[in-house]
Amino acid sequence: MRWTIKPKPEPSKVKHLSQALQVEEAIASLLLQRGIETYEEAKHFFRPSLDELHDPFLMKDMDRAVERIEKAIANGENILVFGDYDVDGTTSVALMSSYLKTRTEAVATYIPDRYEEGYGVSIKGIDFAHDNDFSLIIALDCGIKAIDKVAYAKEKGIEFIICDHHRPGSILPDAVAILDPKRDDCSYPYDELCGCGVGFKLVQALASRDGKSVEDLTEYLDLVATAIGADIVPITGENRTLAYFGLQVINGNPRAGIKAIINQTKKTELTITDVVFIVAPRINAAGRMKHGNHAVTLLTEENEELAKTYALQIEQFNTDRKEADQQITQEALLQIEEFKEQERFTSVVYHESWHKGVIGIVASRLIETYYRPTLVFTKSGDRLAASARSVSGFDVYNALEACSAHIEQFGGHKYAAGLTLKFENYDAFKQAFEDEVSKTIDKALLTPEIRVDMPIDFKHITPKFYRILKQFAPFGPGNMAPIFMTENLQDTGYGKCVGGDDKHLRITAKQGNSDKIVGIGFNLGNKCDVITDKKLFKAVYSIDENHWQGNVSLQLKLRDIRP
Structure with a gap:
């Protein structure tokens, strides 16, 4: 290690803040390291307020999204809430569908099958919408790169609103509205929201038109806090406020599904770390081992007895997930051992039988042993699919972008991404990825800090x-x-x-x-x-x-x- x-903060600033807050200098130093320099800033840090949340209409296209949803509600159109199968996606779908059902009955949810449809907006999902007379799809935690899929939906008379937080490509889909604070042309003051956070901003905007304030929406913040923890987004600014109040809901009056998960553990008061290691893996296990629909069903269930039954089911999925990830991790470590004598800057492993639902977890486990940017591949239909994880300080998304000639599809963040490629491109990609990382990584980053x-x-x-x-x-x-x-x-x-x-x-x-x-x-x-x-x-x-x-x-x- x-x-x-x-670096030590400036002594005069430490002294000034220490006196202003009447705390010892060690506390003042910790605050200054976090960019907090004044009494007022410290007050906001220690006592977050929902009033500090930004106006949702500062987000590009928010007015268009609200207008289109209000039109759909007024005309009795069928709305399909579509989301990814991980924690951020399923909590987003639970949040948006729960809220919309307070305004209209014409709402349904759709989570793609991880194995049949893969990540993001799917043709099968759009066909389902067309066959069942849905004219509007709200896509959450996905969709920013779904240019062809959104065009396909448009041909079928279906419009899209996209709520995403992943990096956009150079071209945006032809949707009615695209809410993504990472858009270059979006001047929203905070761009680190998770997908569920973007969904919450849309709910906040819709509710404000209905005369409701953000205080009327606190019941949804247990979902937002769970997504913030699980998606490992920065807990700064707006995310910190949402997580702070979301934890109060989790520990005070959580929805029946989250309560049922907590009751299976011996925890009394959960921190964000507990949410990451106790609540999130169980929600994730549904999409990993069975289907993300199970997670949405649990998170939207209001009857406590039924929620308890669903939580037991998900507990079993989580047990299966643990067994699969332990076995695959051992097999992957053996593969790396074979090439240990070669100096490599990456760990890239593949086996066709590995469970697609746990390869992301396995990639994280491999980093614990061999601290390198890591990719774990498995077979997915007639393609290979991989989860990528990175070491602190290295942007794996940029490295994948540099290897895009060998990749069919990829997306994600600085530290976690997913991709698919053709089997015949695997060796070339593996070498290109190794070359790119060895060329661009600061060698000090290969030792944990x-x-x-x-x-x-x-x-x-x-x-x-x-x-x-x-x-x-x-x-x-x-x-x-x-x-x-x-x-x-x-x-x-x-x-x-x-x-x-x-x-x-x-x-x-x-x-x-x-x-x-x-x-x-x-x-x-x-x-x-x-x-x-x-x-x-x-x-x-x-x-x-x-x-x-x-x-x-x-x-x-x-x-x-x-x-």
């Missing part, structure tokens, strides 16, 4: 300090949980390896005459010798709470330790 300590906010001493770690740190949440890209470094530590003799195969490390450390603090380091069991015999060591960690037999104490969540 590379330890990189972030821990970005340390600041060095501190143990004496700073007090209940009051932690209470303020907790208010920095929700954490995520752009506002990660603060990471600290402390030197000259000693284990008090209670340190040991714990867990199966002694995989993890548990320490009880002190710094000089400080109070002892317990630390737990997952997957750090191999560093046990660093702390033995009261040797001095240094550690990087975040701070959290340990709840044990009714007692609550502060503990260190170790990220790495060194002599």
